[in-house]
Structure formats: C-alpha cells, structure tokens
Amino acid sequence: MKYLLTAILLTISISNSYSQTSQEDMLGSWFTYAGNHKISDKFSASTLAQLWTFEVAENFNFILVFGALNYQLTPKLTTTIGYGYGDIDGGFYTDKPHTYENRVFEQFVYKHKIGNLPIDHRFRVEQRFFHKLDFKSTSHRLRYRLGTKIKLNKTLFIRVHDEFLATIDDEIIDENRLYGALGINLSKSVNVQFGYLNRKIKGLNLHRLQAGIFIKTDHRKKQVD
Template sequence: MRSLILLIVLAGSMAITAQDTGEKRLGSWHMYFGTNRISKKLSIHTEAQLRYYQQGENFNQLLLRTGLNYHINPNAIATVGYGYIDTDPSFEDFTEQDNSTEHRIFEQFILKNKVGEFLFEHRYRLEQRFLRSLDTRSDPEQNIKKTEHRARYRLQLTLPLTDIFFLNFYDEVFLNLQDDVFGQNRLYAALGVNVTENLSIQAGYLKNHFSALNFDRLQIGVFFNPDLRGVFKKKNDEP
C-alpha cells in the first residue's frame, strides 16, 4: 500500500513538473523593429517585443532595445546599444517566483552580401547581461543578482519572390561565455510583404531550442525604417 501511495505521489509530481514549462503550447511573439536614419553614417535602432507562452496570452517576456548604428558602408554596420527585458520565468500563473528583470548592453556587427537572388546577412553580437530575480515573498536582500556574458551569431537568408513578397529564413546560435557553453538555438522561417519602400511585415514560425526544452512560436513582425535626415537637417538649419 505504501508503495502504491509513493508511486501516485511521484506520478503527480512529474505531471506538475511537466505542466510548468508550457513546452507543448504554441506561443506567439509580437515584434517591432526600426532603423531610423539620421545622417549618412548614423541611424538609431528601435525595437519592442511582446512574447507569450500561448497565443496572445500568458505573458512570458517584454523586450525593449535601442542602439546607435554606424554604417561603415551599405554592407557593413556596427552597433552599440542597450536592452531592458522583463521575464515571467514560469508558464504557470501560480508560480511563487515573480518576474525577473535584465539590463543588457550589447555590441553588434552586421555583414551583408548577395549571391544571385539570395541576400545573406551575418550578425555577430556580444552581450553583457545584468540580471536580477525578484521574489516579493522573501527578503528583498535575498534577491539574486548576477552578471553574465553571451555571444550570438545569426545567419539570415532573404529570397525576393516579387517586388512585394519575399521569404526570410535564419538560424541563430547563443553561446554562453561562462558555465555551459550552449545557450539556445533559434530556427526561423517567414513570408514577408513589402508594404511600402520603408515598411514591411513578416509572419512566420520559430523553433526555439534550449538544452532540455523546445518551444514553438508563431511570429508577427513589423519593420519600419524611416529616413529622418530631412527632419534633422531642418532642425539644424533653424536659427
């Protein structure tokens, strides 16, 4: 009888653990990206993302990022920037741990090239991550604060189908510069639409693989790249 009770308890514990990750749920990422040109060599990167464990519900993460881009030439861009990330680490609503926050500094270098009709983009990024895990149920002094460093490489391929429609694919690997080297891998495929010369929309699918977990995410992304050089020139010309 005791053995039966123990088996039931273990089975219940395994079921609860399985429910915590939300791995089998189809989540969604809602994204905005902007490259705002302010001079011949400089532009400002703007970005906002809302990520959910399920379709538009069960909050997972808010990511806000900005940076200053230096356009070395049309095919090479260097960036330094800052990101703020607020994360709910648990799929379950009744988790005992509150959201964690992160302040992130990053350095980035992008190289572009074209082979036939295929447009390739190589993105190299280093990140300095200042993380804090919050738990209002315990002493605030016990909150965990740590600094981590990470390297990322993304290979992106864009294939124009017409002047309006295009396909976009990428694979990105995340490498930790401490502890276990492998962090995660993201594999992405999407259909894109050029709405105007500086506005496009992508709808796609992301497979987000961690060491022991895999998440499936539908994505909708808006890319708006206005040329603000005329605005800044007029301001500078004002007496």
C-alpha cells in the first residue's frame, strides 16, 4: 500500500512541476462515488457522483450526478433505467460558458465466468439534452463496457475494464476509456479503488488518476424467526 501511495504522490509532483498548456499533456483526475442500495430481492437503486478535473484535484472539467432503478431479471442479468444531471466546463483554460446536461439512460449488465475469471458486460443507451445560454441540443450515445475483477486476497483486488462509446449526432464521435485500479475492501459493503484511466476522444489522448469509493447497502426487511 505504501508503494502505491508513493507512486501516486510522485506522479502528482512530477505533473505539477512543469508548466504545460495542452490538456493532453496534463495529468488530470477523476473522482467517483457509487452506491448500490438493495430494496428487495429483485429491485435496487443506484446513486453516483463523478468529478473530473483537467489537472490533479484542480481546474474543473465536469461533474455528474445520477440516480437509477435496477431490476434483476436473472442472477446473471440486470436491467436499469436512470436519470443524470451534468455541468460541463466550457473548455481548458478558457472563459467559455458552461454547458448543462440532462441525461436519461437505459442499460443492462450481464455477468458470467470464463473458468474462474468473472466477466461483466455493460450495454448502455443514453439520450442527452444540453443547454448553454439560449442554445439547446440533443444527442444519443451508445456504450459498451467489458470488465473483470480479480481477487488477490480477502482485502485486495484488481479492477480492469475497457469501454467504447459512440455519440450519434451530426457526426459519429468515438471514444475509448481504459481503466485499471487496485481495490481495497474496507468492509463487506465498502471498497475504495485507486487507479489510472486513459481516455481517447476527438484525437486527444488524456491521462487521469482515478480515486473512488463504492458502497453497498441492504434495505430489505430482515426476516424474524
């Protein structure tokens, strides 16, 4: 653990020691809170908040919050419908006005194993409604994420996933997000992850440190004997 923290601090120190002007050259950050709240055997609610910054822990880029309702069709397949709200910075080191987003999405997640390796597939469709000053626009996005979680012991695990995104508007904008992290189970219901995310979009190759906390709660009524 101390070696991981040392590496993160060294990376931050190096990134802040240079005067860089391109967002592609900057090391940014991506902070995540995600919660899953069991309501019944079939239904659960999801909550999420994300903060992106152009530089490590500074220079605001984007914030997103959302809530969603999940229904477990089978032990392997879960469907979801949700709503999110976002605030997007006008640009890297610019005074352009922010863009605000209302987002509706539908998804399903399918989980299985290849041997002893757990595999998860997430398919998502998003309808995105933007407004900036008096201008409004709409776009649609398709997303597919392939991931796995590798347990190292009872406390530590590795999380890896790769996600492809395609925005369908006047043109198709492709994006790819590759993520790898070390996870630490703080309890049966809480874990934290520290990792790296590589985001490729519109010809840019962006590098982001990621830190996240993930929480599970169970609100089902306890059966009394």
